[in-house]
Amino acid sequence: MSTPTPTPSPGQSPDVRPSASGWDRATDSEKLPAEIPDPEVVQVPQQLREEIEGHMALYPDSTSAALPALMAAQRVHGWCSPEAIEQAACVMRVTPASLAAVASFYDMLETSPVGRHAIYVCTNISCSLRGADRIYESMRDAAADEPDLNVRSFECLGACDIAPMASVDGVYVGPLEEADIPRLIDDVRAGRPVLAAKQLAHRPCADREANA
Numbered sequence: 292m293s294t295p296t297p298t299p300s301p302g303q304s305p306d307v308r309p310s311a312s313g314w315d316r317a318t319d320s321e322k323l324p325a326e327i328p329d330p331e332v333v334q335v336p337q338q339l340r341e342e343i344e345g346h347m348a349l350y351p352d353s354t355s356a357a358l359p360a361l362m363a364a365q366r367v368h369g370w371c372s373p374e375a376i377e378q379a380a381c382v383m384r385v386t387p388a389s390l391a392a393v394a395s396f397y398d399m400l401e402t403s404p405v406g407r408h409a410i411y412v413c414t415n416i417s418c419s420l421r422g423a424d425r426i427y428e429s430m431r432d433a434a435a436d437e438p439d440l441n442v443r444s445f446e447c448l449g450a451c452d453i454a455p456m457a458s459v460d461g462v463y464v465g466p467l468e469e470a471d472i473p474r475l476i477d478d479v480r481a482g483r484p485v486l487a488a489k490q491l492a493h494r495p496c497a498d499r500e501a502n503a
């Protein structure tokens with residue numbers, strides 16, 4: 292079968308043709324895009340290796356552990372750096388490219404350096420109606436000189452009953468007032484439980500086991 296003649300793009304001279312070899316061949320979707328990291332070469336911290344292997348053991352197809360594996364690597368490295376992804380890929384026996392594709396899709400996986408403490412301020416409708424936008428702005432201002440804090444606005448975090456609220460390293464706190472912000476940031480800085488009295492986990496609940 293003859294190779295079709297490519298159509299020049301708009302503005303392109305008709306005698307200029309793409310020259311990249313193989314441009315007209317179909318992609319082999321079965322082919323791995325890169326090498327799987329060599330465990331003899333890539334050093335993986337023992338604790339990270341064990342955690343990833345633990346996640347892999349939970350799934351019939353171990354590649355399903357990509358998300359928790361990346362989260363674990365992110366916790367160790369602060370973000371999904373090339374090194375973090377390579378280590379996770381080495382343990383999972385997949386290519387770094389396959390994990391990089393996952394990391395770039397999910398916004399709780401960071402693909403550039405950020406502060407280690409994730410403060411997600413919900414600015415979705417229930418929280419917004421109760422002043423979340425002001426709280427978000429104040430939180431950003433208060434953390435402006437704190438490189439260790441990653442303050443972001445977030446879509447509904449599923450705790451509208453404590454609106455306006457935030458997730459601080461995964462701990463839900465609310466309802467927030469602007470006056471809570473200095474204390475919240477102090478708690479994070481000091482490694483204390485954040486706004487202990489406003490944590491969702493400490494709210495009374497009909498189900499006694501719910502917060503166990």
Ligand code: FES
Binds near residue numbers: 413417454
């Ligand atoms: S809108 Fe903020 S938790 Fe749902």
